[in-house]
Amino acid sequence: MRNKASITGVFMLLYISSCVAPNTSAAITTTATTFETTLAIMENQCLNGGTCLNSTLGTCSRCGCILGYGGSTCATLLVRIDGTLSFNDLFNVSTIVVNTTALQRLLNDDLNTTVILTSPVVNGNLTTISYTTYANPNSSWVTPNYVNDLVAGLRLKYATPAVIHAVFGPSSRHALNTFIIDVDECKSGLNNCNSLSTCVNLSPGFRCKCFTGYVGDGMTCTAITCKQSAAPIKPSLATKTVYYPNNTVMLNPSEIVGYQTVIRYTCSKRYSLHPVSGGTSALIIACGSFPKYKNTNWSGVEVTCNMDLAFRVAIIAAAVSGLIIVLMLGCFITQWCLKRERKARGNSNNDEEVLQFENHVFDD
Numbered sequence: 070m071r072n073k074a075s076i077t078g079v080f081m082l083l084y085i086s087s088c089v090a091p092n093t094s095a096a097i098t099t100t101a102t103t104f105e106t107t108l109a110i111m112e113n114q115c116l117n118g119g120t121c122l123n124s125t126l127g128t129c130s131r132c133g134c135i136l137g138y139g140g141s142t143c144a145t146l147l148v149r150i151d152g153t154l155s156f157n158d159l160f161n162v163s164t165i166v167v168n169t170t171a172l173q174r175l176l177n178d179d180l181n182t183t184v185i186l187t188s189p190v191v192n193g194n195l196t197t198i199s200y201t202t203y204a205n206p207n208s209s210w211v212t213p214n215y216v217n218d219l220v221a222g223l224r225l226k227y228a229t230p231a232v233i234h235a236v237f238g239p240s241s242r243h244a245l246n247t248f249i250i251d252v253d254e255c256k257s258g259l260n261n262c263n264s265l266s267t268c269v270n271l272s273p274g275f276r277c278k279c280f281t282g283y284v285g286d287g288m289t290c291t292a293i294t295c296k297q298s299a300a301p302i303k304p305s306l307a308t309k310t311v312y313y314p315n316n317t318v319m320l321n322p323s324e325i326v327g328y329q330t331v332i333r334y335t336c337s338k339r340y341s342l343h344p345v346s347g348g349t350s351a352l353i354i355a356c357g358s359f360p361k362y363k364n365t366n367w368s369g370v371e372v373t374c375n376m377d378l379a380f381r382v383a384i385i386a387a388a389v390s391g392l393i394i395v396l397m398l399g400c401f402i403t404q405w406c407l408k409r410e411r412k413a414r415g416n417s418n419n420d421e422e423v424l425q426f427e428n429h430v431f432d433d
Contacts, residue, residue, distance in 0.1 A: 119143030137203060137256065147203035148210050149253040150182070154227065158194040159242040165191055167198065171235045176200060179223055180250075195246065211259060216250050216273070224248045265290035282328040282357065293328040295356035299365040300332050306374035307334040307342070330356040332367075336374035345371040 115121050115132035119142070123131040134143035154172075158165060167189040176184045182202040190197045204210045226232060228245040237243050254260045254275040255268035262268045262277035266287040269276050277287020284293050303309045311322040314329035322330075332354040336342050342352055358368035376384075 114142060116142050116144045139203070139205065145206065146258045148206050148208070148257040148259065150180070150202045150204060150210065151199070151251050151253055152176075152184075152202075153197060153199045153247060153249045155195055155197040155246040156233070156237070156243040157246050158196065159244060161194045165189075165196055166238065167196065168236050168238070169198070172198065173200075175227075175232065175235065176202075179226070180204075180219075196243070206257070206259075210252060216252060220248060220250050223250075262287055263290045293357040293366055294325050295327075295330065295366045297322065297324055297326060297332070299363075300354055300367045301362055301369045301371050303334055304336065304342070304372060304374045306337045306340050307372075309334055326356055328357045332369075334372060339377050339380040340374040341377055342372050343375045345373050 114129040115134070117138045118135045119132040119138065121129035121131070122133045123129070129142075132141060132143050134140070137147055137149060139145045139147050169186050169189070173184055173186050176186075180202060182204050184200040184202040187199045209215045224245065227248055233241060233243050233245075249272065251270070251272040252259065253270045255262075255270045260268045260275050260277065262275075263279070263285070265283050266277045266279045266285075269278055279285050279287055279290035282293055283290040285291055297311070310333050311319040311326065312331040312333065313319055314327075314331075316331075319326075319330070334342055334354075344352065352369065352372060354362070354367055354369035357366055360368060360370075362369045
């Protein structure tokens with residue numbers, strides 16, 4: 070603030086001198102613009118959200134960095150360290166007072182950093198205190214086994230009566246339960262995760278998880294793609310439509326399609342899509358979804374177009390009706406033929422009687 074005030078004083082002198090010069094308003098505008106520009110330059114010298122604390126003639130000599138960054142210009146990403154201590158109250162006292170100042174001082178000395186404590190959490194006879202601190206990336210915190218060795222030694226120290234009494238009072242009967250220190254590799258830039266993955270902090274260590282739409286171990290991530298020829302086969306009575314992930318139709322789809330591409334089969338009229346194996350398996354055919362179709366990136370199952378029940382019933386009814394008509398027509402034709410045959414026999418008998426009568430007459 071003192072340096073900013075000195076800069077302000079300089080500009081005030083410029084402002085006063087401009088009052089006796091011609092074109093006063095132009096001089097004031099120029100002075101204000103120069104002042105704002107100088108402040109902007111100083112602020113820009115402090116990176117990652119840092120603020121200039123000391124400056125000389127427009128040059129920032131000391132930056133105030135936000136948590137997680139350090140260095141003269143706040144360009145250094147610090148190592149984030151999270152820790153937890155828990156103590157058991159052997160007396161099970163209802164009211165527990167924690168001397169957080171003493172605990173913070175102990176941790177600052179033992180970790181050689183400045184820790185930020187959270188409020189103690191008391192759950193029954195268990196008191197838990199968490200803390201966060203930051204260390205220089207070229208310090209011992211990044212060397213193998215340093216944390217394990219440090220924790221092993223501090224567990225012994227913080228279990229001693231001297232530390233217990235300093236934190237909970239001389240009459241307390243607490244015992245150290247856990248002492249955990251974890252370096253957050255994700256927030257400290259100490260991981261080798263791919264740019265297409267996210268870092269998940271573990272205690273200890275970390276793991277890399279590829280973004281949605283990518284597959285791999287997190288250190289190497291590859292975009293999920295699918296071959297159309299590997300998708301479930303299109304039924305003969307169906308048409309095929311390929312959709313982008315936003316549900317718009319893909320007019321000229323290539324053989325290789327991207328993640329969440331969807332294939333839809335539409336059966337002909339009076340037919341509907343069903344799994345070949347029956348059941349209620351999902352009919353969605355999507356790239357990168359589940360359940361997997363065979364050994365591909367497609368989801369879905371083999372499908373077929375089955376005739377709708379109503380249409381099937383109508384066909385059966387029509388067939389039965391046709392059969393009845395045929396049978397009735399057959400009966401009618403049979404009856405008609407029999408009638409014709411009887412009539413023909415009747416005419417034949419009459420002719421024989423007439424012939425016999427004529428022969429009898431002529432014989433006489």
